[in-house]
Each structure stands twice: as C-alpha cells, then as structure tokens.
Amino acid sequence: MTQEKNPAFVRFQGIEKRYGKVVAVKKMDLEIPEGALVTLLGPSGCGKTTLLRMLAGLETPTGGDIFIKGKRINDTPIHKRNLGMIFQNYALFPHKSIFDNVAFGLKYRAVPKSEIKDKVEKALETVRLPGVGNRNPSQLSGGQQQRIALARAIVIEPDVLLMDEPLSALDENLREDMRREIDNLQAELGVTTIFVTHDQREALSMSDKVVVMKDGLVQQEGTPEEVYNNSANHFVADFLGHSNFLSAVVEEKHNDVLKVRLDDKSSCLVSPVGNFEKGDKAEIVIRAQKMKLGYQDEHSPEEDMNFFHGTIVDRSYMGGEVSYFVELPGKQVLHVINFVKRSPYRRGDDVYVKVDPFHCRLLQS
Numbered sequence: 204m205t206q207e208k209n210p211a212f213v214r215f216q217g218i219e220k221r222y223g224k225v226v227a228v229k230k231m232d233l234e235i236p237e238g239a240l241v242t243l244l245g246p247s248g249c250g251k252t253t254l255l256r257m258l259a260g261l262e263t264p265t266g267g268d269i270f271i272k273g274k275r276i277n278d279t280p281i282h283k284r285n286l287g288m289i290f291q292n293y294a295l296f297p298h299k300s301i302f303d304n305v306a307f308g309l310k311y312r313a314v315p316k317s318e319i320k321d322k323v324e325k326a327l328e329t330v331r332l333p334g335v336g337n338r339n340p341s342q343l344s345g346g347q348q349q350r351i352a353l354a355r356a357i358v359i360e361p362d363v364l365l366m367d368e369p370l371s372a373l374d375e376n377l378r379e380d381m382r383r384e385i386d387n388l389q390a391e392l393g394v395t396t397i398f399v400t401h402d403q404r405e406a407l408s409m410s411d412k413v414v415v416m417k418d419g420l421v422q423q424e425g426t427p428e429e430v431y432n433n434s435a436n437h438f439v440a441d442f443l444g445h446s447n448f449l450s451a452v453v454e455e456k457h458n459d460v461l462k463v464r465l466d467d468k469s470s471c472l473v474s475p476v477g478n479f480e481k482g483d484k485a486e487i488v489i490r491a492q493k494m495k496l497g498y499q500d501e502h503s504p505e506e507d508m509n510f511f512h513g514t515i516v517d518r519s520y521m522g523g524e525v526s527y528f529v530e531l532p533g534k535q536v537l538h539v540i541n542f543v544k545r546s547p548y549r550r551g552d553d554v555y556v557k558v559d560p561f562h563c564r565l566l567q568s
C-alpha cells in the first residue's frame with residue numbers, strides 16, 4: 204500500500220514576526236506538502252527570509268505556531284529540527300577539507316566514523332562531485348562550491364531542505380544549470396524543500412507550488428501555471444511576467460464572459476475572475492505574450508471588439524521573440540511580445556492589437 208503524502212508536512216499557523224514597529228511576517232497561514240518543492244517568491248523585504256529563519260530556529264516568532272509532521276516546534280532547538288540549510292554565500296568552512304565540510308552535520312550528530320565516510324561519499328556522488336573530498340573549497344568553482352553546500356545539507360537526510368536565494372551569487376548560465384540540478388535532485392530524493400527567491404523565472408521553472416508574498420502576507424499560492432495564468436490580483440499579475448492593465452466598467456453579462464467598456468469608450472469581452480455586476484469598476488489584465496499584432500489596414504471594421512489601434516513606439520529584438528510598445532490614441536501604451544516569425548513590424552507602424560476574451564482577465568480593481 205502506498206502511503207498518502209502529508210499535505211501539511213510543514214505548517215505555519217498565524218505566524219508573525221515583529222521587529223519593533225516593523226511587522227516582517229503578518230499572521231500568516233501556510234502549508235507545505237510532503238516531498239514538494241515550494242518557492243517563496245516576492246520582492247525584497249516581503250518577509251521570505253524571515254519566514255524561513257523562523258522555521259530554521261534562527262528567529263523566534265512573536266506570534267503563532269510552526270509544526271513539522273504535526274509536532275509544534277516553536278521551542279525545539281535548532282539542532283533538533285533536522286533541517287538542511289543552504290544560503291546565498293554557501294557558508295563553507297574555508298580551511299576545512301570538502302570531506303570535513305560535508306561531514307560536519309554528521310559529526311555533530313555523533314554518527315559513527317565508518318558510516319560518515321560512506322554517507323559523505325554518497326552525498327558527493329549525488330551532487331556529481333565524487334572524489335573531491337581532499338580538496339579545499341578555494342580549489343572549487345562557485346558552482347561546485349554550491350553543490351558542496353547542497354551535499355552538506357542533504358547528507359544528514361533532513362526532514363526539510365531550506366534554501367535562501369542559493370543561486371544568486373552564480374552567473375546566469377550556471378544558475379540555469381544549477382536550477383535544473385536542484386530540481387532533479389529534489390525529485391530524486393523526494394525531500395520536502397522550501398526555496399526562497401525574488402526571481403519569478405526561477406520560481407516558475409522549478410516549483411511544485413509557488414507562494415507569492417508581499418508585505419509579510421501571502422498574496423496567492425498555487426502551481427506555477429495557476430499563479431501565472433490565473434493571477435488572483437494586480438500585484439501577482441504584475442510581479443509574474445509582463446502584464447498590461449486597462450481600467451474598465453462592466454456593461455453586460457454574457458454567461459462566462461463579460462462585456463466591459465474601456466476608458467476610450469470601446470468595448471471588450473473579458474473573462475471575469477470572481478463575481479461582477481453591471482456598473483462595477485474593474486481592471487483588465489492581459490499578458491504581453493497573449494496579444495497578436497497586425498497591420499491596421501488588414502483589420503475589418505466589423506470585428507471591433509477586443510481590437511486596439513495604435514502605433515509602435517518601441518521595438519526590441521530578444522532572440523526568439525520581439526517586444527513591442529504600442530501607443531493607443533488615449534496615450535496608454537501596451538506591451539506586446541510576439542514570436543519573431545510573426546514580427547515584421549517596425550517603429551512608427553500603425554497596427555492593431557488583438558486579444559482573445561479568454562486572455563483578458565477581469566480583476567477587481
């Protein structure tokens with residue numbers, strides 16, 4: 204019989220952290236499922252690190268409770284929480300050998316010497332650096348040092364692996380490789396992992412679940428697809444990717460779609476997120492990648508809804524895609540990203556921008 208995974212392997216209940224007048228984390232409730240890779244994503248200062256440090260035992264909550272496997276751990280000392288931690292600056296001991304660095308947590312736990320050797324070797328193999336035990340950290344590259352930090356964290360077989368911006372010191376290519384490696388390793392080991400980042404691409408590419416935070420509160424949690432495609436509010440839609448926002452007033456309800464009036468008096472069919480009534484003021488969010496461009500003289504006037512006319516005021520080539528800024532008559536500028544194949548347009552061209560109602564998501568403003 205396969206055992207059910209615990210959906211609340213780690214649980215924060217009404218957790219709060221105040222530093223004097225600053226409330227870094229505000230009575231937050233959050234559950235981390237067993238075996239999942241969950242990222243805490245948000246701008247600088249939103250409380251991600253503080254939340255992680257409270258779980259690690261490096262900060263004391265000023266309110267609320269933390270549970271691991273159903274056991275309240277508020278008063279459990281750091282070394283008894285059985286957590287593996289990796290931080291931005293690796294924090295390897297520079298004068299100890301790689302072997303001793305990786306063995307550190309095991310020695311601390313008084314694991315017998317013969318077992319330590321096996322476990323360290325296995326951990327180094329897992330991070331694909333077998334045989335480097337005798338070297339010092341300075342003899343390894345940044346990416347390799349980060350893998351050693353990973354080996355040191357997993358060798359103790361932690362209940363939860365905590366990673367605070369572990370890739371931010373690496374250059375972009377190496378980051379990409381390490382991202383994939385961490386993702387694969389986490390899936391292979393099945394260890395519950397909490398990963399802190401302010402990089403939305405990082406969060407979307409590797410997580411089972413993304414927790415978007417702002418000002419010490421959770422704004423939305425869900426799979427990468429859910430938070431990206433069904434962003435719950437302006438902040439989440441804006442933080443994840445390139446979004447356009449247009450203010451609108453609800454005109455008519457048509458089953459699943461609504462007809463709204465825009466500031467320039469044109470109409471648009473949209474997909475509502477939540478309940479709206481006629482006359483409600485709201486905001487449409489449209490992803491830059493979900494809009495299509497065409498030349499204005501190719502647009503028949505019968506198809507008027509969900510078309511915007513404007514002029515390209517900026518264009519930048521980005522490799523596989525082209526990014527355009529299109530100024531509408533009311534001076535609002537739309538950001539449109541199209542594949543290169545469909546992008547013959549130049550600065551100064553008069554174009555239309557077309558968007559499917561399904562991709563016009565109406566949010567409460």
Ligand SMILES: Nc1ncnc2c1ncn2[C@@H]1O[C@H](COP(=O)(O)OP(=O)(O)OP(=O)(O)O)[C@@H](O)[C@H]1O
Binds near residue numbers: 226245
């Ligand atoms: N020791 C401290 N004393 C006072 N204020 C603090 C302390 N640690 C954090 N804060 C404040 O708490 C808030 C949350 O900080 P935290 O480091 O958790 O944010 P973060 O989302 O991890 O940001 P970053 O991505 O920049 O690390 C910030 O306003 C920060 O200034």
